[in-house]
Amino acid sequence: MSLYVDISKDLGSFRLSAQFEAENDVTGILGASGCGKSMTLKCIAGIMKPDRGRIVLNETVLFDSEKKISLPPQKRHIGLLFQNYALFPHMTVEKNLMTARRTVERDEKKARKAVGEMIERFYLTGLENHRPDQLSGGQQQRTALARILLTNPRLLMLDEPFSALDGYLRWNLELELMDILKEFENTVLFVSHSRDEIYRLCDKACVMDQGKSTPVVPVKTMFDEPETLAACMLSGCKNYSQAQPGWDPDGGEVRKRWVYAKDWGVRLECRHGVSGDIAYIGVRSHYIHILSDREEERPNMFSCRILRIVEDVFNMVIMVTPLNPGSDSARLRLEMPKEEWRTYANGEKGNGGDIIRVWIAPHDILLLRE
Amino acid sequence: MDWYPLYNSLRIALISSGIVFFAGVFAAYYIAKLNPVAKGVLDVILTLPLVLPPTVVGYFLLLFLGTKRPVGMWFLDQLGIKMVMTWYSGIFAASAVAFPLMYRTARGAFESFDETLAYAGQTLGLSGTYIFWRIRLPACRQGIMAGLVLAFARALGEYGATSMLAGYTPGRTATISTTVYQLWRTDNDELAFRWVMVNMAISAVVLLAVNMLEKGNRGRRKG
Secondary structure, eight states, X not given: OOEEXXXXXXETTEEEEEEEEEOXXXXXXXXXXXXXXXXXXXXXXXXXXXXXXXXXXXXXXXXXXXXXXXXXXXXXXXXXXXXXXXXXXXXOHHHHHHHHHTTTOOOHHHHHHHHHHHHHHTTOTTOTTOOGGXXXXXXXXXXXXXXXXXXXXXXXXXXXXXXXXXXXXXXXXXXXXXXXXXXXOSEEEEEESOHHHHHHHOSEEEEEETTEEOOOXXXXXXXXXXXXXXXXXXXXXXXXXXXXXXXXXXXXXXXXXXXXXXXXXXXXXXXXXXOTTOOEEEEOGGGEEEEOTTSOOOTTEEEEEEEEEXXXXXXXXXXXXXXXXXXXXXXXXXXXXXXXXXXXXXXXOOSTTOEEEEEEOGGGOEEEBO | OOOHHHHHHHHXXXXXXXXXXXXXXXXXXXXXXXXXHHHHHHHHHHHHHHXXXXXXXXHHHHHXXXXXXXXXXXXXXXXXXXXXXXXXXHHHHHHHHHHHHHHHHHHHHHHTXXXXXXXXXXXXXXXXXXXXXXXXXXXXHHHHXXXXXXXXXXXXTOOHHHHHHTOOOTTTTOOHHHHHHXXXXXXXXXXXXXXXXXXXXXXXXXXXXXXXXXXXXXXXXXX
């Protein structure tokens, strides 16, 4: 049971080129809006037609440009949850569900029974005769999901399912959705621009950037070891520099584990050897540590000037600029719990303009390709 | 008072509304999907009867349907059906004049239709026919009903093209509008006034129906 996608579509200014595989679990597609995520889902569902490529679901060829196969959406048995849920506005909740169930169940009595069970399972009891515009956002989403599951889809695709909701409600729905996805036995594709949602709900994920998809990797790997600049940015990393692998500005001995951070004007030591195609390095704001004056010098340490200090809800954000040759325009973002900042700032420097020493552990440097 | 013109007017208006409903809805649906150039050209052609004087529309219709014209001659020779100067000639005239009203309002309604509803229907396994009749039309029903009522009202009041195609024969092709003109022309002011009142009554009923329809829809939406 799996999904294989390798498609491309040319839209003049935009070129979609998606290539990934998904197994019987929840696979996420992470990407900024307009990156081609929704278009990819539409191509898989059969609403849009790719120019070239192949889509195979559980050994059934849904689309093959060479063999001129393109099944209509009705024959693909794919459930697609739209961003706005796309409930039929003139039908009641029950009619919406019945309409879907009748496509797989000719017998009206059996269909009604299945719909009744689904109404109970999705906490829609009492809302049977309501119209979609009389429902809350959460109820609409549950109705839409129930409607899809009633057609026994072989693949479930969710397109930004929480974008129409906010805050508190969103979290509760996410918990509900986790349970539903756990019970669903087939492949699930989950599309979102939120790295947090992808991290929490998906087993594996790929990144989509300007119409191009990266290989699918386990989410843990994606966030701990992103491979490209785009993937790293989407994973929430805030600090980047252009990198020159294995190069030392002083002309000293070149070591395989060294990388020169051009924008920051500093040579850094990494955990592993740095391969030649590394073009950028990234460091998360939590992983740039401030060393107190008592602590001894060490590799990967350099001085910075504090530019400003911003108080966040739970964290302190400290913006600094490295004091190295050619690094004047570079900005580094440091983040730490308020408690930790207070401990540091109490005894020592902690004002704008102060010079501090920062340090990055070798294993916290993310090596990124273009 | 001979009620034939009322009967004739109503049947012409009802039948042409039916024709115009299907023709207008399908034209609107398929033209909305075309590329901008074809759309623009067809749009102009299909809307022309709305701005042309009805007599010009009548002239064009006679160009095809007249007994000595290709289409009219074919019908007369092959099927023995006379296309002009009969009661049903009024249907051709009324349909041609009322069509743009239905077409334009339906197109406006279709263009504001949320296409994801159709996509959702497709992925759920619903057929194209089902989606069209049970989802697209009901979702656009307000615009389409408005177009239908306007088309009916226009067909009922048609005069220019009707008088050219069907003429005025009492008891055969007379409609309310042609009767009013004929009565006024022959100095029968009193009877003409009565027909005017009949016409006003029908129009009032139609407008009342439109208002109630709108209220009903609004009420249902609020629930």
